[in-house]
Amino acid sequence: MAKLKSLMNVFRQESIWISIISIFLGLLIGAIVMLIGGYEPILAYQSMIEKIVGNPYDIGETIRSIMPLILTGLAVAVAFRGGMFNIGVEGQIVMGSIGALFVGYFLDLPPVLHAIVAIVVGAIFGGLWGMLVAWLKTSRGINEVVTCIMLNWSALYISHIVVRMFMMEEGTARSKLIQDSASIEIPFLIQWFDGARIHWGFIITMLLLVGYSFYMNKTKWGYELRAVGSSKHAAHYAGISVNKTIHRTFFISGMMGGLVGTFEILGVFKYLAIAPTTSGLGFDGIAVALLGMNTAIGILLAAALFGALMYGSQGMSFGADVPGEVIRMVVSIIIFFAAAPGMLRVLFKLRRSTRRKEVSARGNDSVSH
Amino acid sequence: MTAQHDIVLELKGLTKRFPGIVANDSIDLQLRKGEILALLGENGAGKSTLMNMVFGLYQPDEGEIWINGQPVSMDTPSKAIELGIGMVHQHFKLVPPFTVTENIVLGMETKKGLAIDLKSSAQRIQELSDRYNLNIKPHAVVDTISVGMQQRVEIMKILYRGADILIFDEPTAVLTPQEITELLAILKGLAAEGKSIIIITHKLKEIMEIADRCTVIRRGKVIDTLEVATASPEALAERMVGRNVSLHVDKEAAQPGERLLEVKDLHVKDSSGQDMLRGVNFDIRAGEIVGIAGVDGNGQSELIEALTGMMKIESGSIRLEGKEMANLSPRTVSERGVGHIPQDRHKHGLVLDFTVSENSVLKSYYNSPMSKLGILQESNIRKEAERFIESYDIRTPGTEVLARSLSGGNQQKIIIAREIEANPKFLIAAQPTRGLDVGAISFVHKQLIAERDAGKAVLLVSFELDEILDVADRILVIFNGQIVGETTPSATNEQKLGLMMAGKLGGESSNG
Amino acid sequence: MKKKGWLLMLASVMVLTLVLSGCGAKNKETDPATGGSAPKSDLKVGLVTDLGSVNDKSFNQSAWEGLQKLRDEKGVSVKYMEPKKDAEIIPNLNQFVKGGYDLTWATGFTMMDPVKQIAGENPNAKLAIIDAEVQAPNVASVLFQEHEGSFLVGVIAGLTTKTNKLGFVGGLELPVIKRFEVGFRAGVEAVNPEAAKNLKVIYTADFSRVDKGKSAASTIYEGGADIIFHASGMTGNGVFNEAKERKQRGENVWVIGVDMDQSLTFGDEITLTSMIKRVDNAVIEISKQLEGDKFPAGKTTYMGLKEKGVDIAPTSTKNVAPEVLEKVEEYRTKIINGEIKVPSE
Structure with a gap:
């Protein structure tokens, strides 16, 4: 009960309302942009909403596009809480997919076990790739942003080499398919959702979301991670091994990334394509984590907003003939507003409104809590 | 002055409530033209809240602010500045890469067409500087000037904006003794020029030296307003803390026992490879307080970090009860029974964005009863924090507020509680009273002495000679990475110590 | 004061939106796709681009130009979707297939697997793919003799x-x-x-x-x-x-x-x-065959010099x-x- 109450409290906070107003404002300005371009905003938004929740298939696909965003959001958030910036989720995703693909293609295991092994190996691949960043940081003092970006490309090209060398499907630009025993599709849900690609990754993602919150706030490792994140000096003083914590942080963060790749292989594509660039999901994760203020519930909401907008925006093209460039602009505007409630706060000078006393008292409250 | 005073600022029944606490309870206060009014109170008494209302940062829940006989509504700092009020905050608000002039004119630049006219501004700053003896170099870059000068730039900022009422929030907390003397002279000069000054402080010495009157606040209420000329420091201190405080430390003679800590030929280099400790030898017995006196930067920090395992040593040995503990991890050192009240409580002593509870278990969180199987035992942790709050009189709205939101004194009390309650054999206290008020200082000193009396070895590192002389049983003087002299409080005085600290006089038994 | 200003602005933005929405609706009527003057056809043809856009100055654009020509000549309703991520290809194909389109084009080699999958799941839908060969009874493949x-x-x-x-x-x-x-x-x-x-x-x-x-x-x-x-x-x-x-x-x-x-x-x-590569020609030719029920489903059309494909x-x-x-x-x-x-x- 108390948990539920504190959950509901989130909605009572000023910041949530500001976020909602911000999103609304973003929609409004997006509408103006569309009007200037000569498109119909109301029809466009209607089409977007229809695309998001219009039928079981689209609902399923919306959920499918939200899932990886939750994971990449978590990946980035873990590192943020540890005081670091993981811009290398992209590469960790690729490594995760390589791991899952290897197990899925080469090993012969009974159905459920096969998938589990593939998931574990994919997660570990991503985790180790993340830990490489941490190791370079602690042993060589290289800033993680630099190594992350370089390792993103390294991972991509490693994936090209690996696919070409071991499991290229003749006449295509992709690997061979994983075995059916490694698939994590949920057939009855897929049927339910009219063919949308729903897989067990969804359940695991939700568990990880809860696990993230628990790990951060209720375990001693989370305590150490947060301590290092807020003050390396104080953590060192307290006897916490800062380097070890950095390694652990990046391992966990990389694992989340690795799982994204794993799920895409085992649940969505069944193969790894030789892609010219990485997916971009890792970069979206940065925005999700920031927008979600690194909290589990925030990441869930932010990923839902992001995923729904991205998936739903395709409906704007179909239903209202809005071209891709304008759609991307409108989506960016909405996200920009959602991410900048602080800006709105300034615009409205909420602190000096007629509710001045209440707000400033509450503002002070939030400072001290 | 006669009874006929010009009242430039008057507060009438000012009340400010925060959730769970009345920060200011119907405060009345008058500031006369050309006087220096000291606002005295313990940490958390409500001084800063009050001044933030005067400066427009907070809105009062009740009461009025009158300026020059007119009621005003002070809703923003810019309004306050408009009405001639300026505030120098404890933490400076300067842009380091900008020049002094740029910092001062920031936000009210004189423009020549589109360009900012810095030249005439610099001229005006120079004039003001000369007039008030601020000795400011308008073209210096803020990054490169001393803390004292930065503070004078802050003063200049408000003078430049034409302030007549100047508020100083703990202005001497960050200054060296020499800078303090300079500042006090400047304040007197400003008052003589007709500026009215409020100075928030808890340093009695300074009040006695410069203030005309002193208003004492305790727990959000005005207790008394005294004419400083006729008041004694003891009277002020008593009103501030609400009971008799002795400004002198009472302690029995030490009864040193066995040798507990033994440091031999300790060499430490800093990260850039410079020798910071060059053969330090000393020992501490159970039941004694050894004070390390010295000017900052002579190796004190490195000594403490080496003793606590936070820094690797080059050579030498550190033995606790005969067992070597050089180059062990900080955690092992702490588990061997070394407590450490660090010099910088914000950087090391606390994770400011952790709650009071979380900070209370900063060194014990990983073991039972604070965590079991890796899971934090929140109720045990909260109980620990409550115990600290109770027995060390930590003023906080609760255990789950961020350490950042507490006053400096209360933050320090969390650290002291944590380190002492861990029951160490050897306690290192580095600058344990920096920035604390009279009541808190005496509390800390009493705790250190109680530890000594309980048979612990205590190492007190301080830049305040008063403190070393009052609290330590034995004094070691550190200079340039070596112990250059040893003495006792009874055998020395501030002058002699000062000379030793400058490396000019050996102690009665030098072992460096 | 300032707060009122913002409210005012917000209100005017809303009014503007409503007013302009009306204009937007008017624009729609002059859209040639739904205009009355062009010849009318009940056929609906969709295009899902490769990971690129219809302005890529390459075959995606060429394919779209083909469809536009088809619209202007025959009054066929045409629409395109541009997937931005690999995972969006299938939902985009589905949008047309499940939306009752008579034909769905997929441009590019990378679309092979998705087209195959969708064709299998929707045996009654017709699809066509360029630059790849998909073995399915309801897919027309187009290979150019590059x-x-x-x-x-x-x-x-x-x-x-x-x-x-x-x-x-x-x-x-x-x-x-x-x-x-x-x-x-x-x-x-x-x-x-x-x-x-x-x-x-x-x-x-x-x-x-x-x-x-x-x-x-x-x-x-x-x-x-x-x-x-x-x-x-x-x-x-x-x-x-x-x-x-x-x-x-x-x-x-x-x-x-x-x-x-x-x-x-x-x-x-x-x-x-x-x-x-005259992708536009290929798109036009094959789409036209829908009308006479000659759609080359299950076949591969080779577009060489002879067919004016290259x-x-x-x-x-x-x-x-x-x-x-x-x-x-x-x-x-x-x-x-x-x-x-x-x-x-």
Whole structure:
């Protein structure tokens, strides 16, 4: 009960309302942009909403596009809480997919076990790739942003080499398919959702979301991670091994990334394509984590907003003939507003409104809590 | 002055409530033209809240602010500045890469067409500087000037904006003794020029030296307003803390026992490879307080970090009860029974964005009863924090507020509680009273002495000679990475110590 | 005061939105897609692009232009979707298939697996794919005989080169790209065997990295070649950039473009000619067959020189010598007659 109450409290906070107003404002300005371009905003938004929740298939696909965003959001958030910036989720995703693909293609295991092994190996691949960043940081003092970006490309090209060398499907630009025993599709849900690609990754993602919150706030490792994140000096003083914590942080963060790749292989594509660039999901994760203020519930909401907008925006093209460039602009505007409630706060000078006393008292409250 | 005073600022029944606490309870206060009014109170008494209302940062829940006989509504700092009020905050608000002039004119630049006219501004700053003896170099870059000068730039900022009422929030907390003397002279000069000054402080010495009157606040209420000329420091201190405080430390003679800590030929280099400790030898017995006196930067920090395992040593040995503990991890050192009240409580002593509870278990969180199987035992942790709050009189709205939101004194009390309650054999206290008020200082000193009396070895590192002389049983003087002299409080005085600290006089038994 | 100002602005923004919404609706009516003057047809044809846009100056754009022509001529309703991520391809195909479209086009090799899947799941839907062969009873596959067109530009290159050294820049080493290389080599061989021996081939392993195209081109030009034929999508932009820089330094180098007439994008001072794929023609021809129920489902249509599926760009007259063009026509006839069989692998 108390948990539920504190959950509901989130909605009572000023910041949530500001976020909602911000999103609304973003929609409004997006509408103006569309009007200037000569498109119909109301029809466009209607089409977007229809695309998001219009039928079981689209609902399923919306959920499918939200899932990886939750994971990449978590990946980035873990590192943020540890005081670091993981811009290398992209590469960790690729490594995760390589791991899952290897197990899925080469090993012969009974159905459920096969998938589990593939998931574990994919997660570990991503985790180790993340830990490489941490190791370079602690042993060589290289800033993680630099190594992350370089390792993103390294991972991509490693994936090209690996696919070409071991499991290229003749006449295509992709690997061979994983075995059916490694698939994590949920057939009855897929049927339910009219063919949308729903897989067990969804359940695991939700568990990880809860696990993230628990790990951060209720375990001693989370305590150490947060301590290092807020003050390396104080953590060192307290006897916490800062380097070890950095390694652990990046391992966990990389694992989340690795799982994204794993799920895409085992649940969505069944193969790894030789892609010219990485997916971009890792970069979206940065925005999700920031927008979600690194909290589990925030990441869930932010990923839902992001995923729904991205998936739903395709409906704007179909239903209202809005071209891709304008759609991307409108989506960016909405996200920009959602991410900048602080800006709105300034615009409205909420602190000096007629509710001045209440707000400033509450503002002070939030400072001290 | 006669009874006929010009009242430039008057507060009438000012009340400010925060959730769970009345920060200011119907405060009345008058500031006369050309006087220096000291606002005295313990940490958390409500001084800063009050001044933030005067400066427009907070809105009062009740009461009025009158300026020059007119009621005003002070809703923003810019309004306050408009009405001639300026505030120098404890933490400076300067842009380091900008020049002094740029910092001062920031936000009210004189423009020549589109360009900012810095030249005439610099001229005006120079004039003001000369007039008030601020000795400011308008073209210096803020990054490169001393803390004292930065503070004078802050003063200049408000003078430049034409302030007549100047508020100083703990202005001497960050200054060296020499800078303090300079500042006090400047304040007197400003008052003589007709500026009215409020100075928030808890340093009695300074009040006695410069203030005309002193208003004492305790727990959000005005207790008394005294004419400083006729008041004694003891009277002020008593009103501030609400009971008799002795400004002198009472302690029995030490009864040193066995040798507990033994440091031999300790060499430490800093990260850039410079020798910071060059053969330090000393020992501490159970039941004694050894004070390390010295000017900052002579190796004190490195000594403490080496003793606590936070820094690797080059050579030498550190033995606790005969067992070597050089180059062990900080955690092992702490588990061997070394407590450490660090010099910088914000950087090391606390994770400011952790709650009071979380900070209370900063060194014990990983073991039972604070965590079991890796899971934090929140109720045990909260109980620990409550115990600290109770027995060390930590003023906080609760255990789950961020350490950042507490006053400096209360933050320090969390650290002291944590380190002492861990029951160490050897306690290192580095600058344990920096920035604390009279009541808190005496509390800390009493705790250190109680530890000594309980048979612990205590190492007190301080830049305040008063403190070393009052609290330590034995004094070691550190200079340039070596112990250059040893003495006792009874055998020395501030002058002699000062000379030793400058490396000019050996102690009665030098072992460096 | 200020707060009121913001409220006012917010309100006016809302009013503006409503007012302009009305205008937007009016715009819609003049849209040729739904306009009354054009011929009317009940057919609906959709296009899902490769990971690119309908403005990519390549085959996605060409395919969309084909559909637009179809709309203007026949009054067919047409729409396109641009997936931004691999995972969006299937939902986009589904949008058309489940939305009751008569035909759904997929442009590009990478769409092979998704098309196969959707075709299997929706046996009653009709799909068509370009540049790949999908074995399904309800999918029409279109393969271009790139080697035939490449042969012709090979003839041009072989007869135009001054240094007797040529280059080829490919994207990924896929069968379809290989066809360009092999056909090109055969064309050069036919008119200038020495230059065929000196043909330098680089695969950049990438269709979207301008930097890689630039460095590949630099390598080839440094080796003494003066003409490069590229089949590498966006990567080829780098080839053009490198050529432009060298041209400005006075070197006499050329690029042969691909898919569309690239002299229109990169200028005719460096574009010798282009091997164009008439994706638009293919899209129009096959879509038209829906009407007479002749839709080539389950079949692969080969679009070669004969079918006007590949060709050299019409602007070739600008930089290619007339006697060379004559030679090209000669070879064209031979290929169409079957006198010459251009190798494809």
